[in-house]
Structure formats: C-alpha cells, structure tokens
Amino acid sequence: MKRDVFQAIADPTRRAILVLLTAQAMTPNALAEQFQMSRQAVSKHIRILRECEVVEQQKAGREIYYHSRLDKMKEIDRWLEQFRQHWDSRFKQLDQVLTNLKAKQNET
Amino acid sequence: MKRDVFQAIADPTRRAILVLLTAQAMTPNALAEQFQMSRQAVSKHIRILRECEVVEQQKAGREIYYHSRLDKMKEIDRWLEQFRQHWDSRFKQLDQVLTNLKAKQNET
DNA sequence: TAAACCTGCAACTAAATGGTTGCGTATATC
DNA sequence: GATATACGCAACCATTTAGTTGCAGGTTTA
Numbered sequence: 001m002k003r004d005v006f007q008a009i010a011d012p013t014r015r016a017i018l019v020l021l022t023a024q025a026m027t028p029n030a031l032a033e034q035f036q037m038s039r040q041a042v043s044k045h046i047r048i049l050r051e052c053e054v055v056e057q058q059k060a061g062r063e064i065y066y067h068s069r070l071d072k073m074k075e076i077d078r079w080l081e082q083f084r085q086h087w088d089s090r091f092k093q094l095d096q097v098l099t100n101l102k103a104k105q106n107e108t
Numbered sequence: 109m110k111r112d113v114f115q116a117i118a119d120p121t122r123r124a125i126l127v128l129l130t131a132q133a134m135t136p137n138a139l140a141e142q143f144q145m146s147r148q149a150v151s152k153h154i155r156i157l158r159e160c161e162v163v164e165q166q167k168a169g170r171e172i173y174y175h176s177r178l179d180k181m182k183e184i185d186r187w188l189e190q191f192r193q194h195w196d197s198r199f200k201q202l203d204q205v206l207t208n209l210k211a212k213q214n215e216t
Numbered sequence: 217t218a219a220a221c222c223t224g225c226a227a228c229t230a231a232a233t234g235g236t237t238g239c240g241t242a243t244a245t246c
Numbered sequence: 247g248a249t250a251t252a253c254g255c256a257a258c259c260a261t262t263t264a265g266t267t268g269c270a271g272g273t274t275t276a
Contacts, residue, residue: 006118006120006123007118009114010114010117010118012110012112012114015114015187019190022190022191068191070191070194071195073188073191074195076184076188077192080181080188082127082130083176083178083181084185087178087179087181087182
C-alpha cells in the first residue's frame with residue numbers, strides 16, 4: 001500500500017476535510033455533520049489521513065480532536081517545484097504555445 | 109467518475125510520467141521503456157491523464173507525442189494556496205506547536 | 217452502577233484501479 | 247500490395263476504495 005500525501009488529497013471529501021481541519025481542530029462527529037455521509041464513512045477517511053500522516057489526534061475526554069499537519073502539505077508544494085520551474089520561465093511558456101499550435105495542426 | 113488533477117497525481121507512476129512529459133514530449137513506447145511495465149499499462153495511465161486534461165496529444169505520423177499541460181498543474185498550486193496562508197503565518201506556526209504539545213500530553 | 221455518548225474496528229458490498237493479453241486500425245517501409 | 251510498427255480499445259483479473267451496518271471499548275453523567 002502507498003499511503004502518501006498524494007493519495008490523501010486524491011479524494012474530494014478528504015480534501016474538504018483537510019481544509020476544515022486546517023482552519024480548526026474538529027471531532028469526527030462535527031466533521032460528519034458537514035457532509036452528507038455517515039460518521040463511520042468520515043472515520044474511514046480520517047483513518048487514511050492518519051496513515052498518510054497528514055492529520056494528528058488530540059484526545060479530550062471521550063472526544064478526539066483532529067487537526068492537519070501543514071508540514072505534510074508542504075511536501076506537495078516541494079513536488080510542484082519542478083513544474084513551477086517550467087511555468088515560471090517565459091521561454092518555456094512560449095515553447096508551450098508553439099507546441100499547442102503544432103498539436104492543433106495535427107489534431108485527430 | 110471524478111477525473112481531476114488530484115486523481116491524476118495520485119498514482120506514483122503517473123507522477124513520474126508527468127515529470128518526464130514536462131521535460132520533453134514523448135511517445136507511449138518511449139515512456140514504457142522508462143518503467144518496468146507494458147506499453148498498454150502506460151497507455152492506460154496516459155488515457156487517465158488525458159481525461160484529467162493534464163496531458164495533450166501531438167500526432168506525428170504513426171507516432172503520438174504527449175506533453176504535459178502546465179496550466180493544469182497550476183490548479184494544484186492554487187488549491188495549496190489556502191494552506192500556504194497558514195504555514196506562512198508565524199502566529200499559526202506557534203499555534204501548531206502548542207497544539208502538538210497538547211496532543212503529546214494526551215497521547216494514547 | 218447503569219445509561220448515554222463518542223469513537224474505532226471488523227465484516228460486507230459495489231465500484232474503481234492497475235495491471236495483463238489480444239485485437240483492430242493507421243502509418244511506414246519493403 | 248505485403249509486412250512491420252505504433253497505437254488505442256476491449257475483455258479480463260486481482261486488489262483497493264468508498265461506502266454501509268453492527269458491535270465493542272472508554273468516558274461522562276445521572
């Protein structure tokens with residue numbers, strides 16, 4: 001099994017959960033209320049998010065608060081860096097335009 | 109079916125393909141040589157990448173060159189923005205540290 | 217102590233994923 | 247025209263996913 005940040009953000013529900021848990025720590029129950037989904041379904045997403053190490057627990061009595069780990073989100077940022085090098089370059093942008101033009105000429 | 113950038117980058121093989129296709133346009137055959145995988149397997153990944161609109165075709169005789177669409181990668185960058193706001197803030201970073209401390213105190 | 221609540225985990229199901237092999241089609245070469 | 251090559255697509259298979267329901271354990275409260 002993979003279990004990395006990229007798998008964590010692959011699902012739209014998990015992305016929404018991550019956004020919420022970045023704004024503030026929340027319990028599974030509170031999260032489930034935000035979605036049209038059972039508590040257990042949310043719980044399974046949280047489990048995956050935990051395995052991907054993008055969220056952390058914080059127990060408070062019988063409740064468990066979860067919050068996101070921003071350092072893991074930075075991994076995505078670092079991976080994007082190699083693409084940013086290309087879209088930051090004006091030369092490459094021009095190159096892209098020319099490539100698109102050629103592609104259009106040869107379209108199916 | 110979802111078919112968005114986030115699904116495109118969920119698979120490690122597809123991420124590798126995307127990196128290669130950003131450096132230079134390549135044919136499916138050329139890509140397959142880079143991985144321990146059949147041409148058809150690569151083809152299936154390319155199909156998904158096309159459905160996610162992160163790569164484009166460019167026919168050249170009986171060969172088809174693929175290249176990445178950097179504008180789609182920017183979508184990830186834009187989504188990351190909401191997290192970047194948090195990790196750029198010193199206050200939030202401190203907040204994170206305190207939250208971690210509290211979490212450690214209450215660990216299982 | 218008993219009852220109510222919050223949660224995680226196991227079992228199950230339907231659908232999607234990632235891979236395979238085989239085939240049809242279009243292009244290039246002889 | 248015949249043959250070889252490059253590719254996409256369909257069928258198939260094993261595994262994973264995303265959801266469900268049901269249950270057990272710990273915490274709070276009466």
